[in-house]
Amino acid sequence: MTEPFVQLWTGDDLSDAEFTAVTELLRDRRQFDLGQYKDRCIRRRIAKRLRACKATDFSSYLKRLEMDRDELDTLLATISIHVSQFFRNPDTFQILEQKILPDLCRQARATGRTELTLWSAGCASGEEPYSLALLIDELAVTDLDIRILATDVSEPVLKLARTGQFDATRMNEVPAVVLEKYFRIENGRYHLIERIRDKVEFLRHNIMRDSDYPAADLILCRNVLIYFTRQEQERILTRFAASLPEDGALVLGRSETMADNVRCYYHSEFPVERVYRRTAEPVTAPVV
Numbered sequence: 001m002t003e004p005f006v007q008l009w010t011g012d013d014l015s016d017a018e019f020t021a022v023t024e025l026l027r028d029r030r031q032f033d034l035g036q037y038k039d040r041c042i043r044r045r046i047a048k049r050l051r052a053c054k055a056t057d058f059s060s061y062l063k064r065l066e067m068d069r070d071e072l073d074t075l076l077a078t079i080s081i082h083v084s085q086f087f088r089n090p091d092t093f094q095i096l097e098q099k100i101l102p103d104l105c106r107q108a109r110a111t112g113r114t115e116l117t118l119w120s121a122g123c124a125s126g127e128e129p130y131s132l133a134l135l136i137d138e139l140a141v142t143d144l145d146i147r148i149l150a151t152d153v154s155e156p157v158l159k160l161a162r163t164g165q166f167d168a169t170r171m172n173e174v175p176a177v178v179l180e181k182y183f184r185i186e187n188g189r190y191h192l193i194e195r196i197r198d199k200v201e202f203l204r205h206n207i208m209r210d211s212d213y214p215a216a217d218l219i220l221c222r223n224v225l226i227y228f229t230r231q232e233q234e235r236i237l238t239r240f241a242a243s244l245p246e247d248g249a250l251v252l253g254r255s256e257t258m259a260d261n262v263r264c265y266y267h268s269e270f271p272v273e274r275v276y277r278r279t280a281e282p283v284t285a286p287v288v
C-alpha cells in the first residue's frame with residue numbers, strides 16, 4: 001500500500017492570500033495583530049502547525065482553524081513561542097544580582113524613594129520574573145517595597161505562569177542550593193514555594209498594541225523584540241524609554257540589538273549581556 005502524500009510545509013509555500021486568511025482569523029477571534037511581526041517567522045510557525053496536523057491542503061486546515069478553538073489557540077501559542085528557562089543566560093542574572101539591582105536600590109534610597117518596580121515584558125510561563133524574585137529574596141532588601149510585574153500577550157501562558165510549576169527542562173540553570181531552598185518536587189515537576197510566587201504579579205499586556213506601559217526602574221524584555229520589524233522595535237523601545245527614569249535599566253535578549261533611531265535614549269553598560277541604562281535624553285517623539 002502506498003503511503004498517503006504528506007506535504008512538507010515550509011511556510012514559503014503559502015500564498016499571500018492564505019497567509020492573510022490566517023492573520024485575519026487571529027486578529028478577529030483572538031485580537032492578536034500580527035501586522036508588525038516578521039512575516040517569515042510567522043510563515044514558518046504556521047507551517048509547523050500544518051505539518052503537525054498532517055494537512056494535505058491549506059483550505060482544509062483553514063476550515064479546521066475556523067471550527068476548532070483549540071487549534072486556533074495552539075497556533076497562537078506556536079506563533080508566540082513561550083520557550084524560557086530560569087536564569088536564562090546566567091551571566092545576565094549575575095550582573096543583575098551583583099550590579100544592577102544593588103545600584104537601583106541605592107539610587108532609590110538616595111532619592112528618598114521607598115519602592116522599586118521591575119518589569120518582565122514578554123514573561124512567557126514565568127521563569128524570568130520568578131528568577132528576579134529569587135534574586136530579590138537572596139538580596140534580602142527590607143527597606144524597599146519591590147514590585148515585580150510580569151506581562152505577556154498570551155493568556156494561556158500567563159495561566160501556566162501563575163501555577164508556579166515547571167518541567168525539569170526549565171530548571172537547567174538553577175543551582176542545587178536554590179532548588180533545595182525554593183522548590184518542592186512532585187511527580188517530576190518543580191513547584192515554586194508560595195512565598196516567591198506571591199512576589200510576582202502577572203498581567204496580560206500586549207507591548208505592540210497597548211500603550212499603557214507601566215513606569216519601571218528595570219525592564220527585562222528578552223527574546224521578544226526579535227519577532228518584530230525594526231520599525232515596531234523602535235516604537236516599543238521609545239515607549240520603554242518613556243517608562244524608565246534616568247539611569248533605569250533595560251535588558252534585551254543576547255541576540256537582540258538596539259535599534260539605531262533610539263540609541264540616544266540608552267547607553268550600553270554590559271554590551272554582551274545587552275544591559276542598557278536610560279540616558280537623560282527626554283522622549284520627545286509622540287509615544288503612540
Ligand SMILES: C[S@@+](CC[C@H](N)C(=O)[O-])C[C@H]1O[C@@H](n2cnc3c(N)ncnc32)[C@H](O)[C@@H]1O
Binds near residue numbers: 123
Ligand atoms: C521566547 S519568549 C521569551 C520569554 C522570556 N522573556 C525569556 O527570554 O526567556 C517570548 C514571549 O513573548 C511573548 N510575546 C510575543 N508577542 C508579544 C507582545 N506583542 N506583547 C507581549 N508579549 C509578547 C510571547 O507570548 C512569549 O511568551
